[in-house]
Amino acid sequence: MITRVATILLFCLSSSCLLKGQTISPRIANYKIQVELDVDQKTLKGSQKIIWQNISTDTIKELRFHLYYNAFKNDQSTFLKNGGRDGFLSNSEFGWTEVFSFIDSDDTQLVGNSYYDPVDDGNVKDQTVLVIPLASPIMPLGLGEFEMEWKAKIPKIMVRTGYNKDFYFFAQWFPKLGVYEPAGMRYATKGQWNCHQYHSSGEYYSDFGNYNVSMTLPRNFIVASSGDLLSKRDEGEMTVWNFSVEDVIDFTWSCSPHFVSEQRVHNGVKLKYYSYPYKTHFADRYFNTLSFTMDYLNDHLGPYPYPTLSIVDAPLHGIFCGGMEYPTLISSISFCFLPKGVRVAETLIAHEYIHQYFMQLIATNETEEPWMDEGITTYYEGRIMDALYEGNRASIDVLGFKVGNAEFNRTEFFGSSNIKIAPNTRKSWEFEDGGYSSISYNKTAIWLKTLEGLLGIEKMDEIMKEYFLRWKFKHPCKNDFVDIVNEISGTDMHWFFDQVLEDVLVCDYAVDYAWSVENEETGTYYSSVIVHRLGEMKIPVEVRMSFEDGSQRLEEWDGEAPSFRFSCNENSKLVSAEIDPDRKIYIDKNFINNSYSIKKSKSIKHYFNRFLMNTQQALEAFNFII
Amino acid sequence: MGKVMQAFLKGFSTVLNSKRIWFFQYAMNLLFALFIAYPLSKLLSKVAGNSLTIDQAIGNFNYTIINDFLQNYGLGIEAIKSQSVIVFIIYFCLLVFFNAGIIHVAQRFPGAYKFRDFLAGGAEYFWRFLRLSIYFLIIYLLLIFLAFKIVTIEGLSPFKLENELGLISRARIVIVILLILFFILNAISDIIKVFITRSRDTYITRSIVMGMSFFKKHFLKFVSLALLQLGLLLLITGSYLIFRKFSNGSPNWFFLVFLIGQFFIMFRIGLRIWRLSSVYQLILRV
Structure with a gap:
């Protein structure tokens, strides 16, 4: 065991200290990847060192990898069969990943015993989960170290990843380990791998770790990537870019010869915006929204712990990669033909940045929940x-x-x-x-x-x-x-x-009727309000009664019974009643029936006026074509 | 330019001389609009008349309330929508009838006319005007289709397009060209209408050919007249929209908004009479 630990330590050192630095995450799955992009063949050739930490007390006898690109291998994959996109990709546009070597620290070649496991639906044509039985099991709390060689055909962009023209977006591009869940973690009753097939809806689930990725690609290409650029050197016609990021659950990058970039720093975070020259005017819109969102989450949740964030604003032919979140890299969509008031770009960038907290930092299982x-x-x-x-x-x-x-x-x-x-x-x-x-x-x-x-x-x-x-x-x-x-x-x-969360109930509370009757002897008013629960959902609600003299009365109702009547004697006549006046119950499906005014609204005549004039105008508009 | 101005002013005199026709058309417009607006207003009153949300939504566009209304009471809207289609088709035919009647009456100006002359003219030329309207409608639709094809010549698939800039610049150019073409076609259509009323022929082909060659011959004059009319329309419409913007949602302005709105509709109807009459006057003068 001591020898093993020593070997591991040596491996760590020789692997550019993959596990170095201040640890803020468990660093379970760590990768050092070298990948070469062939833009003519649309292929990736990769080799990766993996250090996997067994944090359980279980002995691990197999590893499970996601081969996401195999979702695009044929039209019988679970992803394409269920995605309703038959025929979207032609034969030359399909993508795949093939692992041709997997060696453990004893130099044992393990790929021969590997097999695909369609764990979710039993579809034998689906090759998105690769199981590699280990020759030497990984002991409880032990480290496993492996070297993997693989080749991938890049799919034409259909969703989230791939290429179109000379724009490339590499998401879920390398063989990635599933998550080993020991008994007691989430819903696991015994130790098990959580490594689902790639489905058309749903996303990902991975462990934290450090990534060191070197990409070799033509010199005219510019890379946008997770993490920070460590080095960039030219080798003949190619350039090698080296990026590194720590304590994340995934690594994504994108490249194009047309990328232009702009950098700003906000709260000590380097924001790197990559776009095409014709849409650089979106930069301010992105940076402004992003700064506000970063401050908001910083105040309400906690600080963003990484030094960089890359934003890729995909060109039109790459929009199906847009609107996605990856650790320290988010992609957006913007359209030059939309008016500035249609805030697609702002909404997306805010949404994807929030995912840095709810997906990346709090790494829930996106596939299952x-x-x-x-x-x-x-x-x-x-x-x-x-x-x-x-x-x-x-x-x-x-x-x-x-x-x-x-x-x-x-x-x-x-x-x-x-x-x-x-x-x-x-x-x-x-x-x-x-x-x-x-x-x-x-x-x-x-x-x-x-x-x-x-x-x-x-x-x-x-x-x-x-x-x-x-x-x-x-x-x-x-x-x-x-x-x-x-x-x-x-x-x-x-x-x-x-x-x-667990049910499919509908919430709809309504004020059915309200009235007020004067008691001539006392001069007071007896007022009543009938409220209804029209949906199945039962939520406590407030009912506000408003009176002619401006006074109000707030009642509480447990919302259980199908209907309920509130009655009271007041010195003033009831004018209106409103259920949930502060709109706390946002899940109520109809806000119109939430209130009742004893006198019909005077606004009706305004609406009638509007309807009438607009219809008159529309009728007369025929004149333009007759 | 003098003839154009004379025709324009004479056209206005015809409008003033056609108050009954003008008012009749306004009344029909109001009546047909009521067929749609009244049930819509009734539905709103029934389902939301006692709701406080209706007051909250009056001042501004309220997406939540509009959607709650459509999602929860949409069936009522569907019925009104079906009724509206019928109302619009009938009104379309009625407008064709009115236009025929207007030109028939305009030919009698400055002499006296009877209201039944207007109806007789409408009836006499209705089918020919209807055919003409359908022909032009087809031309407009073909032009729109052609414009769409030109704009999307590189396709609409984001996979194939390099970027959206080509699409945007083509769309801008095509829309401008389309508007100019529509403007010219509208002017030609008015001339053809006059030629139809001056011909005894049941077929309108001859009138179309004559109208087109007449327009070609006097291109500048008819375009100038049409521009005068368009300018007037834009001026009044702009003023109306500014007024609406300032008065929007204010309950105190209800009657004023209603009155100004009705005046605007009357103006648009009057302008139609003016347009057709002045085209007739210009044909007489060139």
């Missing part, structure tokens, strides 16, 4: 964008049409074809009939905002800060989040999570 990264990120996106652009105009502000971010997400959810399609707990690949986006992103954001309404924003901030501090550089699951909510709020909120 997509709401934990996408939903929480969308919730913060709403908070940040609506704070940056006050007045419900964060998403769209064009010619008087104003749409806020949170309200846009709410409408996306309630406008989806089936809001009851699945509970939030559904695994990403189980959304076979749709609903992944509306449930994982939008519904989560809505119920988190509802939770914020129920607990108060200060308590919510306290919860999220504690969640961040306790679970950064770890892999929490649903229960961990719920436990923190219960702990910090001081109340058992299971009743809430059972409804919003």
